[in-house]
Amino acid sequence: MKQAPEHILNLIEPVVEGLGYECVGVEYNPHPQHGMLRIYIDGPDGILLEDCSKVSHQVSGVLDVEDPIEGNYHLEISSPGEDRPFFKLSQFERFTGSTVAINLFQAIEKRRKITGVIIGVEADNVVIEEGEKQYRIPFQAMSKARLVPEYLIKKGGRSGK
Numbered sequence: 001m002k003q004a005p006e007h008i009l010n011l012i013e014p015v016v017e018g019l020g021y022e023c024v025g026v027e028y029n030p031h032p033q034h035g036m037l038r039i040y041i042d043g044p045d046g047i048l049l050e051d052c053s054k055v056s057h058q059v060s061g062v063l064d065v066e067d068p069i070e071g072n073y074h075l076e077i078s079s080p081g082e083d084r085p086f087f088k089l090s091q092f093e094r095f096t097g098s099t100v101a102i103n104l105f106q107a108i109e110k111r112r113k114i115t116g117v118i119i120g121v122e123a124d125n126v127v128i129e130e131g132e133k134q135y136r137i138p139f140q141a142m143s144k145a146r147l148v149p150e151y152l153i154k155k156g157g158r159s160g161k
Contacts, residue, residue: 082147101113
């Protein structure tokens, strides 16, 4: 996953949670001129633009004081959306029974992309069922994982093939 380094997470998560939101995850893509720090937030009633602005204002203040990132970067606050990204094993547990699309760093059984239903989490593995086949995917082997929205499943989109 493109999770931000731990020292950045340790600064951001308490601020977001202190404002009453869930910190779904934090992506950090370093670049000398166009770095990107994207924070996904969620709340019980969803997220509005005002929520993103409130979090942006508070997080910006902390980042300005602590200055944990060298160089220029763009700060973006976003809701996770219906195709929410997964950053933690607990998110797979929370969405057991849902369909997820997973990209892998290295192929498992000659597959770099697997889309299937989350059966559960066993230790550091996510168990996915695609058709009649089950995969035990190590969390560390995942480069990206996203929930597949129900409307795409009903239309037959996002197959694992």
